[in-house]
Amino acid sequence: MKRVGVWAGLLVVTLAFGYPFWWLVSASLKDRAHVFDNALLPRPFSPGNYVEVWQAVPLLTWIGNSVAVGLAAATAATVSSALVAFGFAMFRFPGRGPLFGVVLATMMLPAAVTMVPVYLEWHALGLATTQVPLWAQNLFGSAFYIFLLRQFFLGLPREVFDAAKVDGANAWRLFTSMALPLAKPGLIVVFVFELKAAWTDLVKPLIYLREPQLYTLPRGLKAVLDRFGEGGEEQWELVLAASVVATVPMVLLFLVAQRHFVRGTVTQHVE
């Protein structure tokens, strides 16, 4: 009897959380007169919406920009955070504890506090209207990832590293040929988390990108929403088609890297 209740609950959950996806895809395939009708299946079936939005805005360019920025951001974050995390995990030096405290403290700092001055820095460097600010900061490590990878490195057996040290391996060798391969699961977590963060971010593209040719997908989607959505030309079927295009890569990424996302989410909370 109790199991019936549990399965009924799970069915409700599946419908409640799955329905908006179903609705989005279905509505993106309806014609203008039927976008709002909430019918489960698109009738008449209008896949032409995708062609139309594809011709109206440079979706392919935006996807390319998002891929490039996302890969740069994720690679930079993974490499630099791994370096710093290894430094904290493997070596003893004066001030290590307090420094790590500072790393943790920066996690609590509201992004809004540095939004204006960091913009002015990129402006001073002449890069304020390029894609560089969208990923280059990741070259310097990011607090949450440093924390996460440090946990990973601390979990590796120390004796292995000590033995290699006795054999004359230097710190760089220890890092590249021992620590990195062993920490691969952690590196994947960081990479997919940052890829997702870069792919979905709207704030930085709003601040930095002026040229539609440079837009990433979320910024482009906002432009589509402004032009075809409320207050615009009221062609919602195009907005929804573009939304599906922006969402599908993330859904695929999740299906491929599911356990890494869940692991990352769970590691977020280590007391």
Next chain:
Amino acid sequence: MTVSGRESRAGLLFLLPWVVGFLAFTAGPMLFSLWLSLTHYDMLKPPAFVGLENYREALADDRVGTALWNTVFFTALHVPSQIVLALGLAGLLRRAGRGSGFFRTVLYLPVMTPPVALAAMFLLLLNGQNGAVNAFLGWFGFQGPNWTTDPAWIKPGLVVMSLWTVGSTAVLYLAALTRVPLERYEAARLDGASPWRQFRHVTLPGISGTVYFTVVVNTIASLQVFTEAYAMFFGARAKASAEGDAALFYVIHLFQEAFGSLRMGYASALAWGLFAVIAVITVVQVRLSRRYVHYEGDRS
């Protein structure tokens, strides 16, 4: 060089990227921002020192008051509803047995949806005339409100929308729940404890560390809410001001002052105001946690 000296040097070399980044993108900008907040700066003329003028103006600015009220109101609705729903979902998932992987995917996929896509989608789902949410309420005889146009319902609408992405918190709670030893439930059952008492005296203390963590993190994030609200109600074609004001969150106001009006000094003062609000709320939460949070083992 001694062994420990070499070790220090190596360690510090590995830390170098972070040290440079911290100076260039955190500590430096914080000092810069503090200085800017005492100036008028529009990027055309050099900053002009004005003392505390920006802070005085912010305190007297009605839009700051509106933005602050909206943000706190949203947070007060959003954080508890997220946590209660996430707890319920985690409990359900715990009992799903072999199917839990599938349901975890169902819950997590909305988290992967880009917020702008989410915004576009929910502008229609929450639509007062023919949106699916109100159609659903209609089945039960309720007349749903105009979630996207009635200023009184815009923030509750944003909260409803945010519940769709509760999956990551639910996954965290699920992980915490599986760490609560089953013997404790057995012992409680032997003592004749009702399900509610078991939840109250076994489950909650067992996961209070995780709940506390999510309260703090969600509160900090919620006080900085920006993307969905901005995508829905602001942008190239700003909507009628009544609606815009109801969704005017603090960081949106800050963003408009900084990058719309180029009032960099004033925006910096606003940023420090937000910092102060977040710091105070976090300190209060830390104080409260000392009374209510139980940690396993590691704290004595």
